[in-house]
Amino acid sequence: MSAQTPLIAPSILSADFARLGEELRAVEAGGADWIHVDVMDGRFVPNLTLGPVVVEAVKRSTRLPLDVHLMIVEPERYVQDFVHAGAATVGVQVEACVHLHRTVAQIKETGARASVVLNPATPPEALQYVLGDVDQVLVMTVNPGFGGQHFIESMLHKVVTLRRWIDERELAVRLQVDGGVAASTIGRASAAGADTFVAGTAVFGAKDYARAIRELRETAELAQREQHARSRVTR
Numbered sequence: 001m002s003a004q005t006p007l008i009a010p011s012i013l014s015a016d017f018a019r020l021g022e023e024l025r026a027v028e029a030g031g032a033d034w035i036h037v038d039v040m041d042g043r044f045v046p047n048l049t050l051g052p053v054v055v056e057a058v059k060r061s062t063r064l065p066l067d068v069h070l071m072i073v074e075p076e077r078y079v080q081d082f083v084h085a086g087a088a089t090v091g092v093q094v095e096a097c098v099h100l101h102r103t104v105a106q107i108k109e110t111g112a113r114a115s116v117v118l119n120p121a122t123p124p125e126a127l128q129y130v131l132g133d134v135d136q137v138l139v140m141t142v143n144p145g146f147g148g149q150h151f152i153e154s155m156l157h158k159v160v161t162l163r164r165w166i167d168e169r170e171l172a173v174r175l176q177v178d179g180g181v182a183a184s185t186i187g188r189a190s191a192a193g194a195d196t197f198v199a200g201t202a203v204f205g206a207k208d209y210a211r212a213i214r215e216l217r218e219t220a221e222l223a224q225r226e227q228h229a230r231s232r233v234t235r
Contacts, residue, residue: 004174004195005195005221006190006195006196006197006217006220006221006224007033007034007174007195007196007197008031008032008033008034008197008199008203008213008216008217008220009032009033009034009035009036009067009176009196009197009198009199010027010032010035010036010198010199010200010203010204010209010213011036011037011038011178011198011199011200011203011204012024012035012036012037012038012058012204013036013038013049013200014200014201014203014204014205015204016204020057020058020061021057021061023204024058024061024062024064025061025062026209027203027204027209027213028062028063028064029209029210030203030208030209030210030211030212030213030214031210031213031214031217032064032203032213033064033065034064034065034066034067034088034089034196035058035062035064035065035066035067036067036069036178036198037050037055037058037066037067037068037069037087038069038071038144039051039055039068039069039070039071039072039082040071040072040144041071041072041073043072043073044071044072044073044093044095044096045071045144051081052078052081052082052084052085053085055068055082055085055086055087056085056086058086059085059086065088065089066086066087066088066089067087067088067089067091067115067198068082068087068089068090068091069091069115069117069138069178070082070090070091070092070093070096071093071096071117071144072096073096074096075092075093075096075097075103076092076097076099076102076103076106079092079103079106079107079110079112080110083107083110083111083112087112088112088113089112089113089114089115089135089136090107090110090112090113090114090115091115091116091117091136091138092104092107092114092115092116092117093116093117093119093144094116094117094118094119094122094126094127095119095122100116100127100130101129101130101133104116104130104133104134105133108133108135113135113136114133114134114135114136115134115135115136115137115138115174115176116130116134116136116137116138117137117138117140118137118138118139118140118158119140119143119144120140120141120142120143120152120154120155123158124158124161124162124165128165131165131166131169131171131173132169132171134173135172135173135174136173136174136175136176136196137162137166137173137174137175137176138176138177138178138198139155139158139159139162139175139176139177139178139194140155140177140178140179141155141177141178141179141180141181141185141189142178142179142180143179144179149179149180150180151179151180151181151182151185152179152180153188155177156188156189156192157192159175159177159189159192159193159194160192160193162175162193163175163192163193163194164193166193174195174196175193175194175195175196176194176195176196176197176198177189177194177196177197177198178197178198179198181197181198181199181200181202181216182199182201182202182216183202183212183215183216183219186199186216186219186220186223187219187220187222187223188223189220190219190220190221190223190224190227191223191224191226191227195220195224197216197220199212199213199216202216203216
């Protein structure tokens with residue numbers, strides 16, 4: 001396994017929107033690597049969140065890269081708007097893209113990083129033919145739409161499979177997980193091969209954001225080192 005250095009991306013879905021600017025500055029000071037922004041349209045998922053105007057406001061409040069996850073139908077219609085608003089990475093759901101390869105190319109043409117997202121019931125084979133064209137794969141470890149859900153353990157097999165494909169093809173693709181990520185689950189996700197972790201309530205629900213982010217990162221790094229050691233022994 002050749003996963004990259006673990007990154008922690010707090011999800012503002014769990015932040016206090018009444019004091020969002022303060023929340024963003026706090027997680028940035030606490031050592032977060034990215035800010036994860038969930039965009040929901042009330043159609044692809046049963047919830048409604050924010051649009052490009054709010055993403056633009058988020059961008060003004062932090063120096064961290066914005067990792068924007070579009071949980072919307074027809075995402076290709078809005079890619080340019082979200083990149084213009086400040087998205088460094090644009091993630092689209094495999095299930096929402098009729099022409100996935102075209103949408104990935106569209107994102108990259110804007111200069112943003114392209115991420116493809118798999119819902120729990122979607123097999124990794126759904127993106128096998130675009131894997132070499134993307135910058136990131138996000139495995140949902142909950143069914144999307146709401147924060148605070150429990151981690152779906154069976155998704156770890158999907159992470160293992162994707163890590164193997166990425167390594168076999170020597171791709172510089174980040175492998176991200178989102179959903180139920182906490183100090184109690186991040187180690188298993190890291191050992192399976194994930195290297196980028198979206199954490200909502202695990203960060204914004206903690207009293208000390210810096211301590212929560214540090215604990216997540218250290219747990220992921222330890223699991224990664226232990227997995228590397230086990231891999232060397234079995235070769």
